[in-house]
Amino acid sequence: MQTNLADFIKGTADGIEAEAILRACVHCGFCTATCPTYQLLGDELDGPRGRIYLIKQVLEGAQPTRKTQLHLDRCLTCRNCETTCPSGVKYGRLVDIGRRVVDQQVPRPLGERIKRSTLKQLLPRSALFTPAFRAGQALRPLLSTTLQDKLQPARQAGAWPDFSVNRGHARKMLVLDGCVQPAMAPNINAAAARVLDALGVQLMVAPRAGCCGAVRYHLNDQAAGLDDMRRNIDAWWPYVEQEQVEAIVMTASGCGVTVKEYGHLLAHDPAYAAKAGRIAMLTRDLSEILPEFEEELAAKLQGRITTRVAWHPPCTLQHGQQIRGKVEGLLRAAGVDVRLCADSHLCCGSAGTYSVLHPEIAHALRERKLANLAATGADEIVSANIGCLSHLQSGTQTPVTHWIELIDRALAPQEASARGTSGA
16 A cells, blocks of 8 residues: 655654554455444445545645544454455554544543543452442442443452472562453452462462553553553563563453563564563563463363353454464363354454443444354353453353363362462
C-alpha cells in the first residue's frame, strides 16, 4: 500500500512504524473472513481492511469523525486478522496508533469520557478494585446486567505452598498477580504455585508489581500504560539481576501478550529499553512452562480427570502470543477428553474492557461462543485468561475455570500431604 503521511506524524517513531505496517498490507481481504465484528455487523469499516483504510486516511491528514472513532473502537483487538494475514501485517500495533491519533482529534461524549476514565483509574489499581469488586458483589441485584456479568462469585484461593528454608526449590520463577485477577479469581495463581511446587519449582510474587499496563495503554492513555510497565520492570529487576529467577510466568494470557511486547513498547526509552527487552525474553505463558513436565504430569494425572473438557483458547494466547496446541496437548497426554469447539479461533467477546464499553456486541459474541462450546458436550470449560473466564461464566451454568485449576484439583489428593498451609 502506497502512503503519504502528513507532517504531524511523518518521521516520528509512530509514523515510521505505521508506514511500514501500511506498506505491508496488500488489500487481499483474507482478514475479513476471520474478523468477529465484520462477521457480526457486515460492514467493511468494521473489519481490519476497512479500519486500515480509515487509519491510513487519518495519518495522511484527513479529518477523522466520530464515526471513524466508533469503527476503531468496535475492534476487539483480538488479532485474529494477524494470524490470517499472509503478508504479516501487524494490525494490533497499527490500530493502537490510529486510535491514539483519532482520540487526539475527536472529543468523546461526556458519558464515554467518564466511563473510560473510571476504568483507567479503577482496574489497574488492585487496592481500589478489590474493595469495589466486593462491594459490587454485595449490591449485584441492584446493578445493570453489564455490571452483574462482571461480578461473578469469586472462588476462594487455596493455600499457597510454604516455601520455608527447608522446602525452597532450586528452580525459581516469578508470577504476575495482575490487577483484577487477585479479586476475581485468586485461586488461579495459588493453583499454579501448588502445581509447580509439586514439580520442583518455587513460584514467587514480586511486591509492587501490578497491572501489566494493557488496560490504560489500550484505552489510549498510553503514557500511563508505559508507566505501569516501568513499575513492573522495577519490581522484577532485582530478581532478574541477581539471577534468582529463570522465568516470569503469566497465568493470564492478556497480560502475557503485553509483557512480551515490553521490549518493543519501551524501545525508545533509554533508561528502560535494555531492561524491558530482558523482561520480555524471560516472560512465558504458563502453557509454555508445563510441557517441560509433560511425562511427569501425565503419570501423576492419568485417569484422575474423567470429565469431558472444552478448551477455549483466548485470542491473546492463540493470536497475540501465537501459542496453540500446548494446553490441549498437555491435557490429552494426561488422558483428558478435551475438545475444541467449532470456530475456536474466534473471540468470545470479552477483550479486556470491550465487554463493558460495547456490551451488545460482546454479548452476541459470547452467546455464539457458548453455543459452540455447549455443542461439544463438555462438563467443564477451561481457558487461560481472566477476562474470558468471567465473560463466559456470566452466560452459562457450566463451570468455567482456568486450566491450571483443573490440574491442581486432580493433583490435590496425592499432593496434599506434601503441601504447606500458609497463605501467599
